[in-house]
Amino acid sequence: MPELPEVESIARTLRERIAGRRIASVRLSRPDFVRHGAGSIRKLLTGDRVAAVKRVGKRLWIELESGAACLVHLGMSGRLTIERAEAPTLPHTHLSFRLEGEAGDVRLRDPRRFGGVWFFPEGRTAGDNQLESLGPDALEISTREFVQLCRGRRPIKSLLLDQRSIAGIGNIYADESLFDARIHPLTLADELSTDDQRRLAASVRRVLRKAVNFGGSTLRDYVRADGTAGEFQRLHRVYGRDGQPCVRCKADIQRIVVAQRSTHYCPTCQPIGTHA
Ligand SMILES: [Zn+2]
Known part of the structure; x- marks a missing residue:
C-alpha cells in the first residue's frame, strides 16, 4: 500500500x-x-x-x-x-x-x-x-509535537501507524524508523525517555525524506507517476528482511506481529525495555 x-x-x-x-x-x-x-x-x-x-x-x-x-x-x-x-x-x-x-x-x-x-x-x-481526522503530517511534524504524541500506554509502533495521531506512516516506514532510532516496536510510547522520543522524531523525518528522494518503495504494484519503479526498497534495513543479517550487527532480523501488522526489527540493536 x-x-x-x-x-x-x-x-x-x-x-x-x-x-x-x-x-x-x-x-x-x-x-x-x-x-x-x-x-x-x-x-x-x-x-x-x-x-x-x-x-x-x-x-x-x-x-x-x-x-x-x-x-x-x-x-x-x-x-x-x-x-x-x-x-x-x-x-x-x-x-x-x-x-x-x-x-x-x-x-x-x-x-x-x-x-x-x-x-x-x-x-x-x-x-x-x-x-479532518488526520494528525500532523509525518514529514513536517516538529519534535515538540512528536514528543507530545508519545503519551499513551500503547506500543510505539501502533502509535506510528495511527493516522489520527500522525499522518502518512505505514508499515514499511514505521519499521524502518524504529530501527533507525534503535527502539523496539513493542516499547510503550510513554515508557520512552524524552531523548528516545526526540531521536525517533528525527528518524521518522530522516527515513521519510530519504524515501521520497528515492521515489518511494516498490514492493508490488506501486510505480512513480512516470511509470518507473521506486528505488527505496533496496535501502530497507529491516522491512521484509526477516532471517537476514542486521546491517549493523549481523544478528538475524526478527518478524513479529504488532497491531495486526507484520513487524521487523533487530533483537540486538532494538532491545525491549532498554534504550540506546
Ligand atoms: Zn542489529
Missing part, C-alpha cells in the same frame, strides 16, 4: 507536469470508482484547470481553478501515471484526464479497486470529512 513517500513522489511529479494545465476531456469507465461526485465529475472537470496538487497523509488532493477538488486514494494496487495521449489504455484504467497541449493523460488504474476518487465540486469545505 502506498505510504507517504510514494504518494509524495507522485504529487511532486504531478506538480511539475500538470499544475497550471487545462483538462481537455475526462474519461470515466468505472463510475463506481468515483466514490463521491461521479455524476458530475466529467462535466465539471472538463475545461477546468489544475491549480495545485497536494498530499494529505497517504492521499492526493488535486485542486482545480474553479474551486473544485479531487481526493485520490491509491488503495492497495492503485497506479496514477502520466502517459502520452496516444499510449494504449491498459485494463483497469477506471478514470483518466486528458490535458491540453502535449501534457498527455493522467490515468488511474486499480485492478483490486481498494482505492478510489472523491470529487468535491465545492472543494475543501465539502471534502473536510475525508480529511
